[in-house]
Amino acid sequence: MGAVTADGFVGFFKEIVDMYGLKKLYIIKGGSGVGKSTFMRKFAELFPLNPKMLVYCSNDPKSLDGVIIEDLGIGMIDGTAPHMTDPKYPGLCEEIIDLAGFIDSERLASTATIQAVKQRADEKTVAYNEAYTALARARTAHAKLESMYTGAVDFESIDKFFDAKFRS
Numbered sequence: 001m002g003a004v005t006a007d008g009f010v011g012f013f014k015e016i017v018d019m020y021g022l023k024k025l026y027i028i029k030g031g032s033g034v035g036k037s038t039f040m041r042k043f044a045e046l047f048p049l050n051p052k053m054l055v056y057c058s059n060d061p062k063s064l065d066g067v068i069i070e071d072l073g074i075g076m077i078d079g080t081a082p083h084m085t086d087p088k089y090p091g092l093c094e095e096i097i098d099l100a101g102f103i104d105s106e107r108l109a110s111t112a113t114i115q116a117v118k119q120r121a122d123e124k125t126v127a128y129n130e131a132y133t134a135l136a137r138a139r140t141a142h143a144k145l146e147s148m149y150t151g152a153v154d155f156e157s158i159d160k161f162f163d164a165k166f167r168s
Contacts, residue, residue: 001066002083003058004128006135009082016066016075023073023093027085030099032124036078037064039099043076044069082128 002011017025026043028036037057044052044067055066055077066077079085079096087094108114 001055001077004082004131004135006132006139008132011083013066013077013079013083013085014088016068016077017088017093020068020070020075021073022068022075024075025087025094026074026076027079027087027094027096028076028099029079029096030101030103031080032121034099034103036080036099037062039097040064040067040076040078043067047072 001013001016002009012019016022028039030036041064044054047069050069050071053066053068053070054064055068057063057065057078064078065083066075068075077083077085087096108117
């Protein structure tokens with residue numbers, strides 16, 4: 001449902017209700033590390049007999065960005081950055097669940113912890129920006145290479161070959 005690209009994050013989280021005809025969508029908020037993926041896994045386990053679609057994170061294949069139980073019309077998605085999502089149809093079929101309300105603020109109150117959390121968040125932002133920049137450079141390099149050989153390719157013959165081989 002999303003990817004890190006040369007143009008930044010591209011996602012289809014806002015369109016999920018319409019794409020799957022969902023009757024109910026839970027949008028999970030709360031920031032990094034609060035347990036959104038674990039929460040979604042536990043949600044999926046509530047429906048052991050129903051086929052489900054697990055939406056894995058494009059940045060971390062062990063992490064979930066969503067769960068869809070299509071035959072019941074229920075979904076749950078991560079609504080935090082980089083795929084910020086708020087209800088498209090508030091009050092009709094979407095509900096926000098904010099896991100930040102379960103953070104133990106007293107445990108995080110030490111100066112060392114505050115500094116570490118801020119530093120990690122800043123490092124994550126820098127890493128994403130580096131990734132976007134690297135992908136943009138790769139796109140530019142690909143375009144240069146493509147321009148070198150496309151003039152020598154007979155695309156009409158390739159199309160005819162493809163049609164004869166696979167569309168007959």
